[in-house]
Amino acid sequence: MDKIIENLKAKEETLWINPKNAKVNNDEFSKDDIEDARARLDRFAPLLEELFPASRKQRGILESPLVATYELQNKLEKYYATPLFGKLWFKLDSHLPISGSIKARGGIYEVLKHTEDLLIKANLLSLNDNYKKIANDEIKQYLSNFQVAVGSTGNLGLSIGIMSAKLGFKASVHMSSDAREWKKAMLRSYGVNVVEYDSDYSVAVAQGRKEAQNDSNCYFVDDENSKSLFLGYAVAARRLAGQLKSFDIKVDSKNPLFVYLPCGVGGGPGGVAYGLKQEFGEHVHCFFAEPTHSPCMLLGMHTGKHDKISVFDIGLDNKTAADGLAVGRASSLVGKVMDGMLEGIYTISDDEMYRLLYLANKCEGLRLEPSALAGAKGVVHINKLYDSKALENATHIAWITGGSMVPDEEMDKYIQTGKELM
Protein backbone atom coordinates (compact mmCIF):
# COMPACT_ATOMS: atom_id res chain seq x y z
CA MET A 1 0.00 0.00 0.00
CA ASP A 2 1.27 3.49 -0.67
CA LYS A 3 2.70 5.76 1.98
CA ILE A 4 -0.01 8.42 1.73
CA ILE A 5 -2.82 5.94 2.38
CA GLU A 6 -0.83 4.40 5.22
CA ASN A 7 -0.45 7.80 6.85
CA LEU A 8 -4.13 8.63 6.38
CA LYS A 9 -5.12 5.29 7.90
CA ALA A 10 -2.90 5.99 10.90
CA LYS A 11 -4.59 9.43 11.25
CA GLU A 12 -1.19 11.08 10.98
CA GLU A 13 -1.00 14.63 9.72
CA THR A 14 -0.23 14.19 6.02
CA LEU A 15 0.84 16.56 3.25
CA TRP A 16 -0.04 15.47 -0.28
CA ILE A 17 1.32 17.34 -3.28
CA ASN A 18 -0.84 17.01 -6.39
CA PRO A 19 1.23 15.44 -9.20
CA LYS A 20 -1.34 16.57 -11.78
CA ASN A 21 -1.18 20.26 -10.80
CA ALA A 22 -1.07 22.41 -13.97
CA LYS A 23 -1.08 19.28 -16.13
CA VAL A 24 -4.82 18.89 -16.65
CA ASN A 25 -6.86 21.58 -18.34
CA ASN A 26 -10.22 22.47 -17.00
CA ASP A 27 -12.84 24.65 -18.62
CA GLU A 28 -15.87 23.50 -16.65
CA PHE A 29 -16.56 27.15 -15.87
CA SER A 30 -15.51 30.32 -17.66
CA LYS A 31 -14.69 33.78 -16.39
CA ASP A 32 -18.08 34.81 -17.78
CA ASP A 33 -19.86 32.27 -15.57
CA ILE A 34 -18.23 33.80 -12.50
CA GLU A 35 -18.95 37.31 -13.74
CA ASP A 36 -22.60 36.32 -14.24
CA ALA A 37 -22.76 35.14 -10.61
CA ARG A 38 -21.14 38.36 -9.41
CA ALA A 39 -23.65 40.47 -11.34
CA ARG A 40 -26.52 38.45 -9.88
CA LEU A 41 -25.28 39.14 -6.33
CA ASP A 42 -25.12 42.84 -7.21
CA ARG A 43 -28.75 42.75 -8.35
CA PHE A 44 -29.77 41.21 -5.03
CA ALA A 45 -27.81 43.64 -2.83
CA PRO A 46 -30.73 46.09 -2.40
CA LEU A 47 -32.94 43.21 -1.27
CA LEU A 48 -30.38 41.89 1.21
CA GLU A 49 -29.89 45.26 2.86
CA GLU A 50 -33.67 45.51 3.14
CA LEU A 51 -34.04 42.07 4.74
CA PHE A 52 -30.85 41.90 6.83
CA PRO A 53 -29.82 44.99 8.81
CA ALA A 54 -26.45 43.32 9.48
CA SER A 55 -25.63 43.64 5.77
CA ARG A 56 -26.36 47.39 5.58
CA LYS A 57 -22.85 48.50 6.48
CA GLN A 58 -21.81 46.81 3.21
CA ARG A 59 -24.90 47.86 1.23
CA GLY A 60 -26.04 44.27 0.90
CA ILE A 61 -22.78 42.96 -0.53
CA LEU A 62 -21.74 39.95 1.55
CA GLU A 63 -17.96 40.25 1.78
CA SER A 64 -15.45 39.61 4.56
CA PRO A 65 -12.40 41.48 5.89
CA LEU A 66 -8.80 40.62 4.98
CA VAL A 67 -6.57 41.20 8.02
CA ALA A 68 -2.86 40.79 8.66
CA THR A 69 -1.99 38.52 11.59
CA TYR A 70 1.38 39.84 12.68
CA GLU A 71 1.21 38.73 16.31
CA LEU A 72 -0.04 35.29 15.43
CA GLN A 73 2.67 34.77 12.82
CA ASN A 74 5.32 35.55 15.44
CA LYS A 75 3.66 33.17 17.86
CA LEU A 76 3.52 30.39 15.24
CA GLU A 77 7.25 30.78 14.58
CA LYS A 78 7.89 30.16 18.27
CA TYR A 79 5.34 27.39 18.62
CA TYR A 80 6.58 25.45 15.57
CA ALA A 81 10.20 26.50 16.19
CA THR A 82 10.72 27.53 12.58
CA PRO A 83 11.03 30.88 10.79
CA LEU A 84 8.00 31.65 8.60
CA PHE A 85 8.87 33.58 5.44
CA GLY A 86 6.29 35.72 3.75
CA LYS A 87 3.38 37.53 5.39
CA LEU A 88 0.40 35.77 6.92
CA TRP A 89 -3.13 37.16 6.50
CA PHE A 90 -6.54 35.88 7.55
CA LYS A 91 -9.55 36.13 5.25
CA LEU A 92 -12.38 36.31 7.75
CA ASP A 93 -15.36 34.54 6.20
CA SER A 94 -16.15 33.81 9.85
CA HIS A 95 -17.45 37.37 9.87
CA LEU A 96 -19.64 37.30 6.76
CA PRO A 97 -23.06 38.81 7.50
CA ILE A 98 -26.24 36.70 7.81
CA SER A 99 -24.77 33.28 8.58
CA GLY A 100 -21.20 33.79 9.84
CA SER A 101 -19.44 31.29 7.60
CA ILE A 102 -18.11 30.68 4.10
CA LYS A 103 -21.57 29.19 3.33
CA ALA A 104 -22.91 32.74 3.19
CA ARG A 105 -21.30 32.77 -0.27
CA GLY A 106 -22.42 29.62 -2.10
CA GLY A 107 -25.47 28.70 -0.05
CA ILE A 108 -27.07 32.10 -0.17
CA TYR A 109 -26.14 32.57 -3.83
CA GLU A 110 -27.93 29.39 -4.86
CA VAL A 111 -31.13 30.36 -3.05
CA LEU A 112 -31.04 33.79 -4.69
CA LYS A 113 -30.49 32.30 -8.13
CA HIS A 114 -33.39 29.91 -7.64
CA THR A 115 -35.58 32.80 -6.48
CA GLU A 116 -34.70 34.87 -9.54
CA ASP A 117 -35.40 31.94 -11.87
CA LEU A 118 -38.81 31.32 -10.30
CA LEU A 119 -39.90 34.95 -10.29
CA ILE A 120 -38.79 35.68 -13.84
CA LYS A 121 -40.63 32.60 -15.06
CA ALA A 122 -43.77 33.79 -13.26
CA ASN A 123 -43.41 37.30 -14.74
CA LEU A 124 -43.11 38.78 -11.28
CA LEU A 125 -39.59 40.10 -11.83
CA SER A 126 -37.34 41.34 -14.61
CA LEU A 127 -33.58 41.80 -14.59
CA ASN A 128 -33.84 45.58 -14.56
CA ASP A 129 -36.14 45.82 -11.53
CA ASN A 130 -34.96 46.97 -8.16
CA TYR A 131 -34.86 43.62 -6.40
CA LYS A 132 -36.02 45.24 -3.18
CA LYS A 133 -39.51 44.48 -4.47
CA ILE A 134 -38.92 40.77 -3.73
CA ALA A 135 -39.62 41.64 -0.07
CA ASN A 136 -43.19 42.68 -1.02
CA ASP A 137 -46.07 40.66 0.40
CA GLU A 138 -47.32 39.60 -3.02
CA ILE A 139 -44.02 38.01 -3.97
CA LYS A 140 -43.45 36.55 -0.53
CA GLN A 141 -46.89 34.98 -0.78
CA TYR A 142 -46.01 33.53 -4.18
CA LEU A 143 -42.72 32.05 -2.93
CA SER A 144 -44.52 30.42 0.01
CA ASN A 145 -45.89 27.89 -2.51
CA PHE A 146 -42.37 26.55 -2.95
CA GLN A 147 -39.98 24.69 -0.75
CA VAL A 148 -36.19 24.62 -0.46
CA ALA A 149 -34.42 21.61 1.05
CA VAL A 150 -30.79 20.88 1.92
CA GLY A 151 -28.65 18.36 3.81
CA SER A 152 -25.92 19.80 6.02
CA THR A 153 -23.47 19.42 8.88
CA GLY A 154 -24.72 22.81 10.11
CA ASN A 155 -23.46 25.91 8.36
CA LEU A 156 -24.92 25.28 4.91
CA GLY A 157 -28.23 24.60 6.62
CA LEU A 158 -27.96 27.93 8.43
CA SER A 159 -27.28 29.89 5.25
CA ILE A 160 -29.95 28.23 3.16
CA GLY A 161 -32.52 27.96 5.90
CA ILE A 162 -32.25 31.59 7.01
CA MET A 163 -32.27 32.98 3.49
CA SER A 164 -35.11 30.76 2.26
CA ALA A 165 -37.29 31.48 5.28
CA LYS A 166 -36.73 35.24 5.01
CA LEU A 167 -37.80 35.19 1.37
CA GLY A 168 -41.01 33.33 2.21
CA PHE A 169 -40.12 29.81 1.10
CA LYS A 170 -40.93 26.77 3.15
CA ALA A 171 -37.53 25.46 4.14
CA SER A 172 -36.35 22.14 5.46
CA VAL A 173 -32.85 21.40 6.59
CA HIS A 174 -31.68 17.82 7.04
CA MET A 175 -29.00 17.89 9.72
CA SER A 176 -26.29 15.29 10.30
CA SER A 177 -25.39 14.18 13.82
CA ASP A 178 -22.45 16.62 13.77
CA ALA A 179 -24.71 19.68 13.71
CA ARG A 180 -24.54 21.86 16.82
CA GLU A 181 -27.71 22.35 18.87
CA TRP A 182 -27.53 26.13 18.65
CA LYS A 183 -27.59 25.98 14.86
CA LYS A 184 -30.75 23.88 14.93
CA ALA A 185 -32.36 26.20 17.49
CA MET A 186 -31.51 29.28 15.45
CA LEU A 187 -33.05 27.76 12.33
CA ARG A 188 -36.23 26.81 14.17
CA SER A 189 -36.52 30.40 15.37
CA TYR A 190 -36.76 31.40 11.69
CA GLY A 191 -39.55 28.85 11.15
CA VAL A 192 -37.34 26.35 9.34
CA ASN A 193 -38.25 22.67 9.52
CA VAL A 194 -35.14 21.00 10.99
CA VAL A 195 -34.95 17.23 10.48
CA GLU A 196 -32.31 15.51 12.62
CA TYR A 197 -30.41 12.34 11.78
CA ASP A 198 -28.32 10.12 13.95
CA SER A 199 -25.89 9.62 11.08
CA ASP A 200 -23.36 11.54 9.05
CA TYR A 201 -23.55 14.13 6.31
CA SER A 202 -24.01 11.77 3.33
CA VAL A 203 -27.18 10.34 4.86
CA ALA A 204 -28.61 13.79 5.61
CA VAL A 205 -27.97 14.83 2.00
CA ALA A 206 -29.51 11.64 0.61
CA GLN A 207 -32.66 12.19 2.70
CA GLY A 208 -32.99 15.80 1.57
CA ARG A 209 -32.58 14.74 -2.04
CA LYS A 210 -35.26 12.08 -1.61
CA GLU A 211 -37.73 14.51 -0.10
CA ALA A 212 -37.27 16.87 -3.03
CA GLN A 213 -37.73 14.13 -5.63
CA ASN A 214 -41.26 13.49 -4.41
CA ASP A 215 -42.33 17.11 -4.69
CA SER A 216 -42.03 19.15 -7.91
CA ASN A 217 -42.34 22.41 -5.92
CA CYS A 218 -39.36 21.47 -3.78
CA TYR A 219 -35.88 22.62 -4.81
CA PHE A 220 -32.95 20.66 -3.44
CA VAL A 221 -29.62 22.42 -2.95
CA ASP A 222 -27.21 19.63 -3.78
CA ASP A 223 -23.97 20.32 -1.94
CA GLU A 224 -22.38 17.24 -3.51
CA ASN A 225 -22.91 18.31 -7.13
CA SER A 226 -24.11 21.90 -7.43
CA LYS A 227 -22.52 24.17 -10.03
CA SER A 228 -24.51 27.09 -8.77
CA LEU A 229 -23.06 26.79 -5.25
CA PHE A 230 -19.60 26.52 -6.77
CA LEU A 231 -20.01 29.76 -8.72
CA GLY A 232 -21.32 31.58 -5.66
CA TYR A 233 -18.08 30.72 -3.88
CA ALA A 234 -15.95 31.64 -6.89
CA VAL A 235 -17.09 35.28 -6.74
CA ALA A 236 -14.87 35.69 -3.67
CA ALA A 237 -11.77 35.70 -5.86
CA ARG A 238 -12.27 38.93 -7.76
CA ARG A 239 -13.23 40.72 -4.60
CA LEU A 240 -10.10 39.39 -2.89
CA ALA A 241 -8.05 40.68 -5.83
CA GLY A 242 -9.49 44.14 -5.08
CA GLN A 243 -8.66 43.84 -1.39
CA LEU A 244 -5.07 42.81 -2.15
CA LYS A 245 -4.72 45.78 -4.45
CA SER A 246 -5.97 48.10 -1.73
CA PHE A 247 -3.00 46.99 0.41
CA ASP A 248 -0.59 47.32 -2.55
CA ILE A 249 0.04 43.59 -2.45
CA LYS A 250 1.35 42.28 -5.77
CA VAL A 251 0.74 38.80 -7.07
CA ASP A 252 3.19 37.78 -9.80
CA SER A 253 6.20 35.53 -10.44
CA LYS A 254 8.28 37.31 -7.76
CA ASN A 255 5.39 37.68 -5.35
CA PRO A 256 3.57 34.36 -5.04
CA LEU A 257 0.22 34.00 -3.29
CA PHE A 258 -0.48 30.92 -1.14
CA VAL A 259 -4.05 30.25 -0.06
CA TYR A 260 -5.06 27.61 2.49
CA LEU A 261 -8.70 26.53 2.46
CA PRO A 262 -10.52 24.23 4.92
CA CYS A 263 -12.31 21.51 2.95
CA GLY A 264 -15.43 19.49 3.70
CA VAL A 265 -17.30 18.20 0.67
CA GLY A 266 -15.20 20.58 -1.45
CA GLY A 267 -17.63 23.10 -2.95
CA GLY A 268 -16.56 26.08 -0.83
CA PRO A 269 -12.78 25.74 -1.12
CA GLY A 270 -13.11 24.45 -4.69
CA GLY A 271 -15.16 27.42 -5.84
CA VAL A 272 -12.86 29.95 -4.18
CA ALA A 273 -9.73 28.25 -5.56
CA TYR A 274 -11.21 28.02 -9.05
CA GLY A 275 -11.95 31.74 -8.99
CA LEU A 276 -8.45 32.50 -7.69
CA LYS A 277 -6.90 30.51 -10.54
CA GLN A 278 -8.96 32.59 -13.00
CA GLU A 279 -7.64 35.76 -11.35
CA PHE A 280 -4.00 34.93 -10.71
CA GLY A 281 -3.15 31.86 -12.83
CA GLU A 282 0.16 30.21 -12.02
CA HIS A 283 1.03 32.81 -9.38
CA VAL A 284 -1.53 31.55 -6.89
CA HIS A 285 -0.96 28.23 -5.09
CA CYS A 286 -4.05 26.75 -3.46
CA PHE A 287 -4.05 24.10 -0.75
CA PHE A 288 -6.99 22.40 0.95
CA ALA A 289 -6.93 21.39 4.62
CA GLU A 290 -8.93 18.49 6.05
CA PRO A 291 -9.29 16.84 9.49
CA THR A 292 -7.21 13.67 10.00
CA HIS A 293 -10.48 11.79 10.58
CA SER A 294 -12.22 13.09 7.42
CA PRO A 295 -9.70 13.42 4.55
CA CYS A 296 -12.27 12.66 1.82
CA MET A 297 -10.88 15.02 -0.82
CA LEU A 298 -7.27 13.95 -0.32
CA LEU A 299 -8.34 10.32 -0.57
CA GLY A 300 -10.49 10.95 -3.64
CA MET A 301 -7.91 12.99 -5.55
CA HIS A 302 -4.91 10.86 -4.62
CA THR A 303 -6.59 7.62 -5.66
CA GLY A 304 -8.38 9.23 -8.62
CA LYS A 305 -11.57 7.66 -7.31
CA HIS A 306 -13.11 11.00 -6.25
CA ASP A 307 -16.64 10.33 -4.92
CA LYS A 308 -16.28 6.57 -5.50
CA ILE A 309 -14.29 6.14 -2.30
CA SER A 310 -15.04 7.22 1.27
CA VAL A 311 -12.94 7.60 4.41
CA PHE A 312 -14.82 4.60 5.86
CA ASP A 313 -13.28 2.45 3.12
CA ILE A 314 -9.86 2.97 4.72
CA GLY A 315 -11.10 2.42 8.25
CA LEU A 316 -11.56 6.04 9.37
CA ASP A 317 -14.61 7.17 11.37
CA ASN A 318 -15.34 10.71 10.04
CA LYS A 319 -15.59 11.95 13.63
CA THR A 320 -14.13 15.40 14.18
CA ALA A 321 -14.70 18.51 16.28
CA ALA A 322 -14.45 20.43 13.00
CA ASP A 323 -18.15 19.91 12.27
CA GLY A 324 -18.02 21.99 9.08
CA LEU A 325 -15.47 19.56 7.66
CA ALA A 326 -17.05 16.29 8.85
CA VAL A 327 -17.58 14.82 5.38
CA GLY A 328 -16.61 11.25 4.51
CA ARG A 329 -17.11 11.33 0.75
CA ALA A 330 -16.04 14.18 -1.54
CA SER A 331 -18.17 16.05 -4.06
CA SER A 332 -18.38 14.31 -7.44
CA LEU A 333 -17.80 17.64 -9.16
CA VAL A 334 -15.01 19.37 -7.28
CA GLY A 335 -12.18 16.81 -7.20
CA LYS A 336 -12.29 16.41 -10.96
CA VAL A 337 -12.49 20.14 -11.60
CA MET A 338 -9.54 20.80 -9.26
CA ASP A 339 -7.39 17.98 -10.67
CA GLY A 340 -5.05 20.28 -12.58
CA MET A 341 -5.38 23.34 -10.37
CA LEU A 342 -4.82 22.34 -6.79
CA GLU A 343 -1.28 22.41 -5.42
CA GLY A 344 -1.94 20.00 -2.59
CA ILE A 345 -3.93 18.96 0.46
CA TYR A 346 -2.86 18.45 4.06
CA THR A 347 -4.60 16.95 7.04
CA ILE A 348 -4.67 18.41 10.53
CA SER A 349 -5.66 16.87 13.87
CA ASP A 350 -8.51 18.18 16.00
CA ASP A 351 -6.08 18.98 18.82
CA GLU A 352 -4.03 21.13 16.49
CA MET A 353 -7.12 23.03 15.29
CA TYR A 354 -8.05 23.72 18.92
CA ARG A 355 -4.53 24.96 19.68
CA LEU A 356 -4.63 27.29 16.68
CA LEU A 357 -8.09 28.44 17.75
CA TYR A 358 -6.67 29.35 21.14
CA LEU A 359 -3.66 31.15 19.63
CA ALA A 360 -5.82 33.12 17.17
CA ASN A 361 -7.89 34.26 20.13
CA LYS A 362 -4.89 35.13 22.28
CA CYS A 363 -2.91 36.94 19.57
CA GLU A 364 -5.63 38.48 17.42
CA GLY A 365 -8.69 38.49 19.66
CA LEU A 366 -10.61 36.35 17.17
CA ARG A 367 -13.43 34.01 18.15
CA LEU A 368 -13.61 31.17 15.64
CA GLU A 369 -14.98 27.65 15.29
CA PRO A 370 -12.55 24.69 15.03
CA SER A 371 -13.10 24.11 11.27
CA ALA A 372 -12.05 27.67 10.58
CA LEU A 373 -8.49 27.05 11.78
CA ALA A 374 -7.64 24.14 9.50
CA GLY A 375 -6.04 26.52 7.00
CA ALA A 376 -3.92 28.30 9.60
CA LYS A 377 -1.22 25.62 9.60
CA GLY A 378 -0.61 25.83 5.85
CA VAL A 379 2.03 28.52 6.20
CA VAL A 380 4.10 26.12 8.32
CA HIS A 381 3.94 23.30 5.76
CA ILE A 382 4.88 25.59 2.89
CA ASN A 383 7.86 26.98 4.73
CA LYS A 384 9.18 23.44 5.06
CA LEU A 385 8.50 22.73 1.39
CA TYR A 386 10.02 25.80 -0.30
CA ASP A 387 13.31 27.55 0.37
CA SER A 388 13.27 30.88 2.14
CA LYS A 389 14.31 32.87 -0.94
CA ALA A 390 11.19 31.77 -2.82
CA LEU A 391 8.96 32.79 0.06
CA GLU A 392 10.50 36.11 1.03
CA ASN A 393 7.88 38.11 -0.88
CA ALA A 394 5.08 35.60 -0.48
CA THR A 395 1.61 36.40 0.75
CA HIS A 396 -0.06 33.61 2.73
CA ILE A 397 -3.81 33.71 3.22
CA ALA A 398 -5.50 31.32 5.63
CA TRP A 399 -9.18 31.22 4.69
CA ILE A 400 -10.95 31.46 8.05
CA THR A 401 -14.30 29.88 7.37
CA GLY A 402 -16.61 30.30 10.34
CA GLY A 403 -17.32 31.23 13.93
CA SER A 404 -18.74 34.71 14.52
CA MET A 405 -22.19 33.35 15.35
CA VAL A 406 -21.11 30.68 17.84
CA PRO A 407 -22.77 31.42 21.23
CA ASP A 408 -20.34 32.84 23.82
CA GLU A 409 -20.64 29.93 26.20
CA GLU A 410 -19.72 27.42 23.47
CA MET A 411 -16.90 29.65 22.23
CA ASP A 412 -15.39 29.95 25.70
CA LYS A 413 -15.30 26.16 25.86
CA TYR A 414 -13.49 25.97 22.51
CA ILE A 415 -10.87 28.43 23.69
CA GLN A 416 -10.46 26.64 27.02
CA THR A 417 -9.99 23.31 25.23
CA GLY A 418 -7.25 24.83 23.05
CA LYS A 419 -5.55 26.38 26.07
CA GLU A 420 -5.46 23.08 27.93
CA LEU A 421 -3.92 21.39 24.87
CA MET A 422 -1.04 23.88 24.59
Ligand SMILES: *Cc1c(COP(=O)(O)O)cnc(C)c1O
Ligand atom coordinates in the same frame (compact mmCIF):
# COMPACT_ATOMS: atom_id res chain seq x y z
C1 LIG B 1 -18.68 24.01 4.97
C2 LIG B 1 -17.52 24.53 5.64
C3 LIG B 1 -16.24 24.42 5.09
C4 LIG B 1 -15.91 23.69 3.82
O1 LIG B 1 -16.78 23.85 2.74
P1 LIG B 1 -17.15 22.60 1.84
O2 LIG B 1 -17.94 23.16 0.73
O3 LIG B 1 -17.97 21.65 2.69
O4 LIG B 1 -15.89 21.96 1.43
C5 LIG B 1 -15.18 24.98 5.80
N1 LIG B 1 -15.37 25.60 6.97
C6 LIG B 1 -16.59 25.74 7.52
C7 LIG B 1 -16.72 26.46 8.83
C8 LIG B 1 -17.71 25.21 6.88
O5 LIG B 1 -18.91 25.34 7.46
